[in-house]
Amino acid sequence: MPDDKANPTADWTRIAADLAPVEVLDDPVTIKKRSRDFFWYSPILNDQLRRSFGDLVARPKTREELAHCLSVAHAHEVPVTLRGGGTGNYGQAVPVQGGLIVETTAMNRILEIGEGFVRVEAGALMADINAALKPHGWEMAMFPSTQDIATVGGFVAGGSAGIGSIANGPLRENGNIARLKVLSVEADPVEHVFDGDEALRIHHAWGLNGAITEVTLRTVPTRDWVGCMAGFDSYRAAYGAGHALASADDAVIARKLCSVVDTRIADYFPRLDAHVPKGRHLLVTLVPREHLDALRALVAGHGGTLHLAIDEGERQALKLPHVFEFAYNHTTLQVLKSDRSATYQQIGVPDASDAARVEAMRARLGDDVWSHHEFTRWGGLVYAADLPIIWFRDADRLAEINATYEADGFTVYDAHVNVIEGNHMQPDYRHLAWKKRLDPKGLLNPGKSLEWEKVRHLSADEIEALGPARTPA
Numbered sequence: 001m002p003d004d005k006a007n008p009t010a011d012w013t014r015i016a017a018d019l020a021p022v023e024v025l026d027d028p029v030t031i032k033k034r035s036r037d038f039f040w041y042s043p044i045l046n047d048q049l050r051r052s053f054g055d056l057v058a059r060p061k062t063r064e065e066l067a068h069c070l071s072v073a074h075a076h077e078v079p080v081t082l083r084g085g086g087t088g089n090y091g092q093a094v095p096v097q098g099g100l101i102v103e104t105t106a107m108n109r110i111l112e113i114g115e116g117f118v119r120v121e122a123g124a125l126m127a128d129i130n131a132a133l134k135p136h137g138w139e140m141a142m143f144p145s146t147q148d149i150a151t152v153g154g155f156v157a158g159g160s161a162g163i164g165s166i167a168n169g170p171l172r173e174n175g176n177i178a179r180l181k182v183l184s185v186e187a188d189p190v191e192h193v194f195d196g197d198e199a200l201r202i203h204h205a206w207g208l209n210g211a212i213t214e215v216t217l218r219t220v221p222t223r224d225w226v227g228c229m230a231g232f233d234s235y236r237a238a239y240g241a242g243h244a245l246a247s248a249d250d251a252v253i254a255r256k257l258c259s260v261v262d263t264r265i266a267d268y269f270p271r272l273d274a275h276v277p278k279g280r281h282l283l284v285t286l287v288p289r290e291h292l293d294a295l296r297a298l299v300a301g302h303g304g305t306l307h308l309a310i311d312e313g314e315r316q317a318l319k320l321p322h323v324f325e326f327a328y329n330h331t332t333l334q335v336l337k338s339d340r341s342a343t344y345q346q347i348g349v350p351d352a353s354d355a356a357r358v359e360a361m362r363a364r365l366g367d368d369v370w371s372h373h374e375f376t377r378w379g380g381l382v383y384a385a386d387l388p389i390i391w392f393r394d395a396d397r398l399a400e401i402n403a404t405y406e407a408d409g410f411t412v413y414d415a416h417v418n419v420i421e422g423n424h425m426q427p428d429y430r431h432l433a434w435k436k437r438l439d440p441k442g443l444l445n446p447g448k449s450l451e452w453e454k455v456r457h458l459s460a461d462e463i464e465a466l467g468p469a470r471t472p473a
Ligand SMILES: Cc1cc2nc3c(=O)[nH]c(=O)nc-3n(C[C@H](O)[C@H](O)[C@H](O)COP(=O)(O)OP(=O)(O)OC[C@H]3O[C@@H](n4cnc5c(N)ncnc54)[C@H](O)[C@@H]3O)c2cc1C
Pocket: 037, 038, 081, 082, 083, 084, 085, 086, 087, 088, 089, 092, 093, 104, 122, 123, 143, 144, 145, 146, 149, 150, 151, 152, 153, 154, 155, 156, 157, 158, 159, 160, 161, 162, 163, 205, 206, 207, 208, 210, 211, 212, 213, 328, 329, 330, 333, 445
């Protein structure tokens, strides 16, 4: 047992008995598996976190069972880490101080589908939500590329943007999260409701300040989406086409994905060999069928060729992955499948329209950094983020790469730290004020907020008064 357990003398046999009738998983292999997420993308976090394990897993099926888990953890003063699909990238769901892992995947009911919204239990998988919405003519306004295995509660607590964000903004865009219901960690847990903007007090707090039970999200009318890949001779041309597509009028090309991938990364996509020629820098997108001609013209106007255009039926017949499995953080995964020495970083581009600056940065970075840009919109403005593949040498070289980006005004949202206040993430005292209210003993996901340790002695109102909100990556 590592010596960093928050409560090394806890009686886990007794805790398991007290958790009844909640399903408990106590075999060591399962506990180890449920203690991991995708932190291994980062060699730095892999060294730091691979020996951190919880003590017991509980799998509640209802809100009442979840409340019982929180009450038992409160009575025994053991840490609680909420867990959905465990696809987070920074060890968000790793119980670094041991304790109870509460996995929500059995709380997965879709409760209500209405005009422009869906109300679901926190453990519902997003692919299941999208499948349930489709016959009603709706789809999620955005979802991560991990939709098949990630929960909506984990996305709201740990994610930020995804497929759809180029049309509908990130999760934090006003209206995307309509309502969250959240349980406190007390002797008798209380359910609190956060509507509209108030939901940002819980969103992207890494499960530090309450257990999300129910999520209401904005939905948008579904369309006949066609997954497309276009090839270009140069990265600059592909990026230019990506920016033009990202900025296009929705009535002309209503894309819900807009990703640009360096040809050296695309060489790690063997599943595409029969469909996309090698040696091409790729633009990866999803457009409605009626906008395919407009996309073809845009691509040709930037010197490219549309190599692949398949709808959902054709994709299934060809047994190909979704095109979004070559975008967002799936791009990194495709490379890691072949070579574990790759890692990545998260970089904010200062001006998405400045292709020359992006190109100059690529030249400055060297051969161990391969670009991959995702375009999103927020408040009507187009943003670009670079999620490059980095061939990891050591921490010093990674720091040098970060410094190269920063020297030209690019922002590094460091993917290699396990605390919520990572590089360039200002502490969000609204999160911590609600932690004080909902988790007064500080049992939820301990060790993930450096700032909490500094302010936990203050009252919730004093913490709230401390200041600025963080802008999540
Ligand atoms: C290949 C790959 C691609 C990805 N693509 C994207 C992407 O496109 N967009 C994106 O934003 N992210 C992406 N991610 C990150 C991650 O998949 C998403 O954030 C995902 O939605 C997390 O859901 P999960 O159920 O796996 O959460 P988990 O990893 O289980 O948990 C994430 C965090 O949320 C907390 N949490 C979980 N459930 C609850 C709850 N009910 N109440 C309170 N806290 C809770 C956990 O404690 C943890 O801190 C990707 C990751 C990988 C590995």
